[in-house]
Amino acid sequence: MRNYYKYLLILPGVLFLTIFMLVPIGMTIISTFFPNEAAADTSNYASLFRDSYFLEILWTTLRVSILTTIICMVIGFPTAYFIARMSAKMKALLLILTIFPLLTSPVVRSFSWMVIIGRNGLVNEALMGIGIIQEPLEILYTPTAVIIGLVHLFLPLTIITLVGVMESIESDLLTAAASLGASRFGVFTKVVLPLCVPGLVIGGILVFVGSFTAYTTPALLGGQQRVLSTLLYQNANTLNDWHMASILAAIMIVVTLIVITCMNLLANKLNPRR
């Protein structure tokens, strides 16, 4: 009796996600190998990876996501280190200030950057006002704008993930290292940093996968400069090329799964506590 009761509780959720998510996703991936409802065919993928327009977009997407990930880690790590060592009250305040942008609509956040880096935006007005530049800088609608927007989007996530990891480091460990003669820099590089590696890897996965597949930010800040997600949308909604859109969807899923699997393995392997 008890045995099937527990499955009964979980069944609606599993059925719901199977019918409305797993089957559609699976069918979409399978369909990419059958362009003409005929025999299996992988020539689509082969020709896609020879298409220079696609390769350029793929390269832009990869470059933007990798740079975003690196910048988030480099900025997020010291910030999280600072926050984690604050008094409880100050830490709570800084965490609230970090979480607020995280929960704010991505449309609002991208829009705010349009106001700042646009042709007549704040940055250009200020720089031209001082006289550093004569002509407005073209930042908006370039990959740089997308990177700025994505860093703004994912930095809060990086910071709170790393603060969580750093809080789990026992302060006794740091006191012990210091009392044994380690310098402040030594404590940081020899104790804190290695213990944070799994957190950095997990934060890195979240930021990379998030930037690789983000839609709103490149749609608003990227202009004509497409990335994979905006290319997918264009194919699905504007060009009505569903076969191409499906191929792009399959590529995004495969890349996401590979990155998550590899980074999970890496995080386990690099965890010094094991």
Add this chain to the structure above:
Amino acid sequence: MREKHIGLGIFTFLVFVFLLGPLVIISFTSFEQGTVLRFPPESFSLDWYKNIFEVSGFLETFKVSIYLSLAGNLLALLIGIPAAYALNRFDFKGKALLEGIFVSPIIIPGIVLGFTFLRFFITYYQLPIYAGLFIGHTVIMLPFIIRVVSSSLANFDFSIEEAAVSLGASRIGTFFKVVLPNIKSGIIAGVLIAFLESFNNVDISVFMTGPGVSTLPIEMLTYVQNYFDPTIAALSVVLMIITALFMFFVERLLGLSYFTKR
């Protein structure tokens, strides 16, 4: 280990200027009287706030977004609470796989979900657009409900439930009278988080707008791509106030640790 580190402090301050500055700036520009987004604003007016109600579509899609979040939340709770309960209460064969299925809507890229929903719900399953939006939003809310309810259940002592049952209460009665009241705050927090997730969603909704059907984020996205006046800034301020309220309640219910734990 808490000596002051001035350099790091200044660095952190600049990081927060980067994170919050843009949001502060658009809040100021929303009070500008002219049609140009200007910072600092040269005049003060609330005209653009009035304009939110005058631009056809904003009020309409605001309602759509609210209904969508509420309806999706209801279905996600009906499906998610029993699932979270079973996953925490019992041992399963293939539990890891089941847990994997329930978090997958977060792992699969949103834009991919949106496209497959368009392709299957609208074209293949022949659902009306609103039904497609409703199911799509429920799918992405489910992992948040399950995660928050699960973490509440992890703190619940199931021996209390056993005690009630052994004293003669029915299993279902016990669930409603003993388990549910104990995880109430987790459920409310889950609803708030899932609500924001759905209310701010672009990736799914962008594929499922049709003639006269849209959600607020999509309406804003389209507006920003065509017009550049302070209306969106004013609307952003309204949304940020809503976000702040939600965050306040979630913090009250779960504490900040919900956000930092992964």
